[in-house]
Amino acid sequence: MIDLREPKYPWGLPVKAVVDLYNDGSVPDVPEDILLVAKGGPGEIVQVGHHGEANLPIYMVDFGVCVLGCLEEEITPLQALAAPAAAA
Template sequence: MAANNDEMMFDPNVKLHDSVTASRSGRDEEEPKFKVGQKVKLLADVVNDGTYPHAKIGTLMMPKGSIGYIKDMGEFLQVIRVYEVHFFGTEMEVEIIGCREHELESMEDDFVDEDELDRQAMQAHREKMNKLDK
């Protein structure tokens, strides 16, 4: 059955999300603020926003002040950076939750990213070997 021309299936004035041209969330730095393995503190209570299916929306997932370590980093809708943080030994139902940059504070001002040091050492080695090959 064809739709009547007077009936619209969509509103042409609604702006749809375009992940290709969308800019990063205003709350995230352009470059990641934290690195995998970095020790962080939670600046505010984190409650279930509906992304954890085994608890009611609004349930406290992790209390303010909890200490954890960055386990991984990803993006939601390609514009919102989310850190997977492991809070070891907590009494909460889950130990690993997703956190936004503005919800975290570094506990290690002198954090050394060992993966980055390895990459730099390998790059220096390659450059040295390339010079010897010439």
Template sequence: MDAKQIFDPDVKLYDSITASRSGRDEDEPKYRTGQKVKLLEDIVNDGTYPHAKIGTLMMPKGSIGYIKDMGEFLQVIRVYEVHFFGAEMEVEIIGCREHELESIEDGYVSEEALEREAMKAHRQKMSKEDK
């Protein structure tokens, strides 16, 4: 390897063995944007949320939310950004893995419908705080 070369082009960055060890998800996503889902287990802070101690409950099992977006961690772990409207927790948007979720509705929910529901939940939450 040349002294100026930063990486070895012969090193394989992805293979089926290391992918299975890292918990790689299926090639096709299980959920879609706008889909209604339920949490199958408690979500605790694993250190990715900087404003709470590691191990803090972020969202309880059974919470209902909607898939807002989808991304990947380390190019092999699919993470869904799930919005739990009106949650009585510190945050309403949590990153979840496929095995932590269960589909409630198969249909697509429009952004307009999600926004209406979010505004309704926000108004209810604010009216409770005002009392």
């Protein structure tokens, strides 16, 4: 059995796109290959899922104009993540 790869980012985290995000066919009524979110576009993670075959976390990110499924490599936090508190 393969251990699930844990997501790096939590729900509710403000993020931005680190690459231009185009419609890959997953947004209905919008032509494929149309730019949906430009690099740097802000959004918020509204759900975290998992792709079973690839063992990858998938982030549903609300960019305001649409909600897109993103990989960790396509988004980054708007602010640095707080480091875990050191044990006393």
